[in-house]
Every structure is written in structure tokens, then in C-alpha cells.
Amino acid sequence: xxxxxxxxxxxxxxxxxxxxxxxxxxxxxxxxxxxxxxxxxxxxxxxxxxxxxxxxxxxxxxxxxxxxxxxxxxxxxxxxxxxxxxxxxxxxxxxxxxxxxxxxxxxxxxxxxxxxxxxxxxxxxxxxxxxxxxxxxxxxxxxxxxxxxxxxxxxxxxxxxxxxxxxxxxxxxxxxxxxxxxxxxxxxxxxxxxxxxxxxxxxxxxxxxxxxxxxxxxxxxxxxxxxxxxxxxxxxxxxxxxxxxxxxxxxxxxxxxxxxxxxxxxxxxxxxxxxxxxxxxxxxxxxxxxxxxxxxxxxxxxxxx
Amino acid sequence: xxxxxxxxxxxxxxxxxxxxxxxxxxxxxxxxxxxxxxxxxxxxxxxxxxxxxxxxxxxxxxxxxxxxxxxxxxxxxxxxxxxxxxxxxxxxxxxxxxxxxxxxxxxxxxxxxxxxxxxxxxxxxxxxxxxxxxxxxxxxxxxxxxxxxxxxxxxxxxxxxxxxxxxxxxxxxxxxxxxxxxxxxxxxxxxxxxxxxxxxxxxxxxxxxxxxxxxxxxxxxxxxxxxxxxxxxxxxxxxxxxxxxxxxxxxxxxxxxxxxxxxxxxxxxxxxxxxxxxxxxxxxxxxxxxxxxxxxxxxxxxxxxxxxxxxxxxxxxxxxxxxxxxxxxxxxxxxxxxxxxxxxxxxxxxxxxxxxxxxxxxxxxxxxxxxxxxxxxxxxxxxxx
Numbered sequence: 001x002x003x004x005x006x007x008x009x010x011x012x013x014x015x016x017x018x019x020x021x022x023x024x025x026x027x028x029x030x031x032x033x034x035x036x037x038x039x040x041x042x043x044x045x046x047x048x049x050x051x052x053x054x055x056x057x058x059x060x061x062x063x064x065x066x067x068x069x070x071x072x073x074x075x076x077x078x079x080x081x082x083x084x085x086x087x088x089x090x091x092x093x094x095x096x097x098x099x100x101x102x103x104x105x106x107x108x109x110x111x112x113x114x115x116x117x118x119x120x121x122x123x124x125x126x127x128x129x130x131x132x133x134x135x136x137x138x139x140x141x142x143x144x145x146x147x148x149x150x151x152x153x154x155x156x157x158x159x160x161x162x163x164x165x166x167x168x169x170x171x172x173x174x175x176x177x178x179x180x181x182x183x184x185x186x187x188x189x190x191x192x193x194x195x196x197x198x199x200x201x202x203x204x205x206x207x208x209x210x211x212x213x214x215x216x217x218x219x220x221x222x223x224x225x226x227x228x229x230x231x232x233x234x235x236x237x238x239x240x241x242x243x244x245x246x247x248x249x250x251x252x253x254x255x256x257x258x259x260x261x262x263x264x265x266x267x268x269x270x271x272x273x274x275x276x277x278x279x280x281x282x283x284x285x286x287x288x289x290x291x292x293x294x295x296x297x298x299x300x301x302x303x304x305x
Numbered sequence: 306x307x308x309x310x311x312x313x314x315x316x317x318x319x320x321x322x323x324x325x326x327x328x329x330x331x332x333x334x335x336x337x338x339x340x341x342x343x344x345x346x347x348x349x350x351x352x353x354x355x356x357x358x359x360x361x362x363x364x365x366x367x368x369x370x371x372x373x374x375x376x377x378x379x380x381x382x383x384x385x386x387x388x389x390x391x392x393x394x395x396x397x398x399x400x401x402x403x404x405x406x407x408x409x410x411x412x413x414x415x416x417x418x419x420x421x422x423x424x425x426x427x428x429x430x431x432x433x434x435x436x437x438x439x440x441x442x443x444x445x446x447x448x449x450x451x452x453x454x455x456x457x458x459x460x461x462x463x464x465x466x467x468x469x470x471x472x473x474x475x476x477x478x479x480x481x482x483x484x485x486x487x488x489x490x491x492x493x494x495x496x497x498x499x500x501x502x503x504x505x506x507x508x509x510x511x512x513x514x515x516x517x518x519x520x521x522x523x524x525x526x527x528x529x530x531x532x533x534x535x536x537x538x539x540x541x542x543x544x545x546x547x548x549x550x551x552x553x554x555x556x557x558x559x560x561x562x563x564x565x566x567x568x569x570x571x572x573x574x575x576x577x578x579x580x581x582x583x584x585x586x587x588x589x590x591x592x593x594x595x596x597x598x599x600x601x602x603x604x605x606x607x608x609x610x611x612x613x614x615x616x617x618x619x620x621x622x623x624x625x626x627x628x629x630x631x632x633x634x635x636x637x638x639x640x641x642x643x644x645x646x647x648x649x650x651x652x653x654x655x656x657x658x659x660x661x662x663x664x665x666x667x668x669x670x671x672x673x674x675x676x677x678x679x680x681x682x683x684x685x686x687x688x689x690x
Contacts, residue, residue, distance in 0.1 A: 251542065
């Protein structure tokens with residue numbers, strides 16, 4: 001009886017707090033699970049015999065895996081392997097640059113900006129006020145043959161006639177870094193700002209130099225934040241297609257997976273191929289996400305002990 | 306806090322997801338279908354029906370009709386016109402088929418994919434009693450191959466595919482498909498971002514004229530030939546020639562004839578139109594866009610009247626000033642347009658004659674398997690492979 005009486009309020013509390021997650025669960029179902037299932041239904045579905053548009057097959061028992069099988073053979077060792085390697089390389093280099101540029105910025109704002117913190121945070125959020133499209137178009141103006149960048153190079157007598165928009169990988173990487181670095185800095189800032197200052201002070205009190213404290217205390221403790229920032233940045237980069245579209249004039253030299261997906265889904269009568277590419281890309285990202293979860297769990301357990 | 310997932314949590318989550326999917330599948334089953342392969346019949350509107358109150362809703366490419374024409378039509382019938390835009394022919398078909406857009410008139414349907422709109426019952430036969438200007442249509446397009454008897458469509462614009470170039474940088478007499486493979490123009494050359502146009506151009510360069518080939522080896526070779534352009538020419542793949550050529554960013558561009566007429570309006574101040582040149586083979590690939598009324602149109606009479614309005618020779622000429630693409634109207638050929646000061650004499654090759662239209666190569670419907678061969682060859686080229 002006592003147990004039952006005691007369980008009621010607890011159960012009520014659990015139900016109440018559990019109910020708070022309902023909007024999130026509904027959101028996830030409506031905007032992630034269902035669309036993702038729809039992509040699978042297209043990838044393993046049919047094509048309308050007249051319109052040649054996607055005819056999704058919703059029942060898994062009727063799925064056809066031939067398109068996926070063909071795409072897998074093209075992606076792993078076939079004619080699309082180069083695009084996959086290129087995409088991985090671009091995203092890898094972009095992420096490295098985000099770390100090199102973003103970590104010091106996030107660290108400074110979180111630890112040393114003091115009264116300027118609000119202003120700097122506002123400055124970090126500022127790019128979000130301008131559409132991504134407009135920011136990329138601004139780069140087009142800067143980097144075109146008679147643009148300001150070439151004029152600057154000409155003024156410095158170090159060139160100035162190069163076309164940066166005809167399929168240069170550094171241009172695409174710069175575009176990716178520029179477009180996504182705010183997504184990297186903000187979560188990293190939040191993680192660094194939450195670091196327990198007492199641990200840093202303890203390191204200093206024990207005689208460690210500032211550099212040593214950073215290496216042995218700050219950096220390891222910021223790994224979860226670094227991982228979060230990397231995941232948030234990398235996920236959209238992998239599917240990005242418009243940065244390359246704008247900054248390389250459609251050159252085959254800089255084609256990314258997102259461009260192939262967009263072409264197959266929007267411009268051909270083979271939507272299954274495009275949807276299969278989406279699923280393969282998702283599977284690759286799942287590997288990264290799993291690694292992120294493992295690292296995060298390990299870090300939390302390390303802190304707990 | 307230990308955030309590891311227990312086996313029970315994983316199984317529980319999976320079970321819940323499975324349940325959700327099991328419940329959801331029948332619901333989703335209602336959305337979309339594999340369709341039927343039989344042609345759907347539609348009927349035209351009756352004679353003598355009064356125009357609706359509008360607004361007339363049009364689906365069109367961006368900037369592909371003159372604002373003056375829209376204003377004049379609105380003023381004449383006292384209604385409003387609303388334009389929804391699309392970027393590719395396939396996108397337009399997908400939007401119409403899914404019901405994502407609800408319009409009265411498809412302003413610029415492609416001819417090679419028109420059969421989809423007809424067979425799916427998305428467009429209705431035209432009632433010619435409303436089209437009093439139908440006699441103005443170019444004689445070469447009055448009974449077109451894509452719509453025998455012109456039952457469903459009226460041609461809007463007509464254009465060829467060739468090479469636009471800077472006449473101040475390239476000898477006009479030397480221009481041919483081979484120019485696109487000439488390293489002299491490395492970095493300043495582009496080809497059209499279109500699977501059919503791109504591969505067909507590579508085939509025509511080799512002297513092949515079957516632009517609807519079903520031969521896998523020919524399609525594959527065309528893709529491989531395009532692949533040479535990636536490093537040899539640092540090729541750009543885009544449909545921006547109409548402004549990149551006059552602006553000087555591109556010297557040689559695989560482009561449509563209409564783009565070179567449009568290009569005149571993009572020349573920088575102080576630059577004469579003599580810097581623009583256009584070449585196309587004879588015969589060339591000829592395309593035309595068509596206007597058609599949707600089966601579900603809420604304003605079908607207005608849509609007919611709009612089509613008729615654009616078939617008026619004066620209106621077509623006014624529209625040409627803005628669009629730059631040649632109207633498919635009899636009596637608006639190169640001579641007339643040059644005489645009206647609308648086309649520079651040295652760009653007369655951008656205006657297709659009835660003879661060129663009649664004997665031009667046309668993109669026809671491909672079977673799904675052949676279509677996949679074309680798309681995969683193009684995809685391989687675009688992937689840099």
C-alpha cells in the first residue's frame with residue numbers, strides 16, 4: 001500500500017516530464033523519420049511509367065533493390081568513387097580549417113572576451129542575418145576575374161588575372177568554411193564557456209604553465225564540444241551542393257555528392273538513383289555519428305569518474 | 306550519468322519504430338502511386354464561354370515573358386496575372402503532376418517531354434474557336450511532330466543550338482564544334498548544363514546526327530569525349546552564356562540561339578554588339594517551347610485568350626524585345642526582325658527560318674533504359690570521371 005501510494009506521485013511526475021518530450025518526438029517523426037522513410041520508399045520504389053517521376057513504394061515487402069545495388073557499385077570503385085573521395089576531402093579540409101580558425105575564436109570569446117563577449121557573440125551570429133545565397137553571391141563578386149581579390153593581388157604584384165571560379169578546389173573549400181564556420185564556433189563557444197574554471201585554476205595552482213594547462217586540462221575537456229561542433233558543421237557540408245554550384249561554374253573538377261544527388265532527383269527520370277545516393281551518404285554519416293556518440297559517452301564517463 | 310543505451314532500450318525503441326512504421330505505411334500508401342501506363346483522355350472547353358474573373362495563373366521560366374505583355378493583357382481583360390516559376394522542364398512536370406502548383410497555363414513546356422503532360426492527362430485539348438490568331442503560327446510548326454494536328458499546344462518560342470562566341474577574340478570563320486576542344490580558349494569555354502544537349506553536341510562533333518541514339522557505345526563515347534574537356538579546357542557547365550559572353554567571362558559557349566540575342570542586352574556600356582557571334586551547324590538541333598492549358602485550369606477561357614494574345618504579331622514582337630527568343634510567328638523571321646531593329650544583321654543566324662526548323666534535328670522521347678544510359682554517361686562526365 002505504501003509502495004502504491006508512493007508510486008502514484010512518482011508515476012505522475014514521470015508522465016508529466018515524459019509529456020514534455022512529446023513535441024520533440026512529434027517533430028522528429030514528422031520531419032525526420034517520415035521523410036527519411038519516404039527517401040527509402042523512393043530509392044527502393046518505382047518510376048511512374050508516364051511521368052517518369054518517383055513512384056514511392058511504401059511497403060518494404062515490395063521494395064526493389066536493383067537501383068541501390070547499381071549505385072553501390074558505382075560509388076565503391078565505379079565512376080562515382082571520385083566524387084565520394086572529393087567530397088570527403090573537401091569536407092575534411094574544411095573541417096580542419098574550421099578547427100584552426102574557429103577554436104581560437106571560440107576560446108577567446110568564452111575565456112577572455114570579458115565585457116566584449118556580448119558584442120563578439122552578436123558578431124558571430126551576424127552572418128545568419130544574411131541568406132547563405134547572398135553570401136555566396138558576394139564571394140562570386142569578390143573572386144571573379146575582375147573582382148576585388150584579383151585587384152588586390154594585382155596591386156601586390158602577385159598575379160591578379162586568375163579565374164578563381166572555374167573549378168578551383170580551394171575556392172569551394174573557402175566557400176564551405178565561410179558558410180558553415182558560425183555553426184562550428186557557436187556550439188564550441190557554449191562548451192568552452194561551461195568549462196569548470198576550478199579545474200583550470202587547480203592546474204595553475206599545481207604549477208603548470210598556461211600552455212600546459214591548455215594541453216592537459218582545457219583541450220581534453222573541450223573534446224565533447226569540439227565533437228558537437230564538428231558534427232553540426234560536417235553534416236550539412238556533406239550534402240551541400242549550392243556552394244560548389246555558385247563558386248565553380250558547374251566545373252566537373254569540383255563536383256560533390258550533393259550535386260549528383262540534386263541532378264538525379266531534380267533533372268532526370270532516375271529518382272531512385274538520387275535517393276539511393278542519399279541513403280549511402282546517410283550511412284556514411286551514421287558512421288561518423290556513431291563515432292561521435294562513442295567519444296561523447298566516453299568523455300562523460302571520464303568526467304563522472 | 307551513464308548515457309549508454311541498454312539492450313532493452315534499443316529493442317524497445319526498435320519495436321516502437323516498427324509499430325509506428327506499420328501504422329504509417331497504409332497511410333503513406335495513399336500518397337503517390339506507381340501510376341497507370343494508359344493515356345488519360347481529356348476534353349476541351351466549350352465554345353463561346355465568357356472569360357473568368359481570374360486571376361490567370363501561369364507557370365513559366367523566370368523572366369521568360371515581357372512584363373509589358375502581362376500588363377497589356379491585364380488591362381485588356383481587367384484581370385490579374387500571377388506567374389509561378391520553375392527552373393527545369395522536369396521540375397515543372399513534377400510540380401504539375403503532384404499538384405504542388407495549381408495553375409491555368411503552362412507557358413513554356415518542352416517538346417521532348419510533352420508526351421508526359423498529354424499521356425498523364427495534365428493538359429487539355431485546345432478549343433481553336435478562341436484562338437483567332439492561330440493562323441499566325443510559323444508554317445513549319447502548324448502540324449508539329451510532337452503534337453500532331455496541334456491539338457494540345459501552340460508554339461511559343463523557337464531556337465537552335467550552336468556556339469556563341471566573342472567575335473573580337475575568335476575568328477568567326479574558324480568556329481565549329483571543334484572550337485570547344487581548342488585549348489586556346491581554355492578556362493573561357495562553357496557547355497550547356499543539359500544532358501541531351503551536351504551529349505548530342507559531342508556526337509555531332511564526330512559527324513553523328515542521330516541525337517536520339519539508343520546505342521550504348523555511342524552514348525558512352527560521347528560522355529568520354531566530354532570528359533576530355535574537364536582538364537583540356539577547364540570546362541564550365543552552365544546555361545549562363547547569355548550574360549557571361551557579353552560580360553567577357555566566357556569566350557566560347559555551347560549555347561542556344563536565343564541566348565545570343567538576349568546577350569545584346571547584357572553588353573557593358575560602350576561595347577558594340579559586333580563583339581557577339583553565333584554559329585550553328587546546318588542542319589542544327591532545333592527546339593521550341595509550347596504553351597498549353599492545364600486540365601484542372603480554373604480559368605481555361607482566360608488561358609486560351611492569353612495564348613491568342615501572344616499569337617498576335619505585334620504582341621509577339623513586343624515580347625521578343627524583352628525575352629530575346631524568337632517567337633514562332635509567321636512573318637517574324639530574320640529579315641523582319643532586322644528591319645525592325647530588333648536583331649543586329651550579323652546575328653541573323655540566331656533567327657531560325659522555316660526551312661531550318663523543318664529540317665532540324667529534334668530530341669525525341671527516350672525509353673527509360675536508354676534515358677538511363679544518357680543520364681549515367683552525363684553523370685560520369687559531371688563527376689569528373
